[in-house]
Amino acid sequence: MPLVTLTVRKPKTSAFKTQVLDAVHQSLVASGVPETDRFQRVLELEADDFRYDPGYPDLQRPRTEDFVLIEILWSVGRSVKVKKKLLTDLMQRLQQAGLDPENVMVAFKETSWENWAFGGGRLLHAGD
Incomplete structure (x- = not known):
């Protein structure tokens, strides 16, 4: 379950935020x-x-007012190869949406599986 946090400077349109999050x-x-699994x-x-x-x-170019910081909190275990592939795919998608990839910073944060309680306080991936 990734939890994505997008941090931007005001003001940003709903369309801008939706493009990035999509x-x-x-x-x-x-x-x-x-x-x-969209949070x-x-x-x-x-x-x-x-x-x-x-x-x-x-x-290659200075950051502008449209700089976006994307934080992805997810469970530990993804390889550097998976992260690089995700970054390549993401930068292509953002560029197609008209955003400059130089204006995007991504931070991966990892936590162990037993740190997720998806609802009702249930730790689905934790032992006793």
Whole structure:
């Protein structure tokens, strides 16, 4: 169950946020995540509350006001190969949607399976 957090500067249109979130979800599905496993949130912050360097570490073009930070929290165990494939797929989808991949930062966060309680407080993947 990936939990996707999109952080952007205000103001962003609903269409902009939807394009990014749809691209992330489609890339996750292409990497093996079930289609119905969609949990996403958006943090839309004032410029003073979302600060970033325009060029770190080696961007081809400086970041703009449309910079997006995508955090993907998922269960541990995906290989670097899977992550690279997901990133390639995601950047292609975002570029097709008109977004500059240089304006996108992705952070993968991993947790063990027993740290997910999907509903009702049930730990489905935990032993006793």
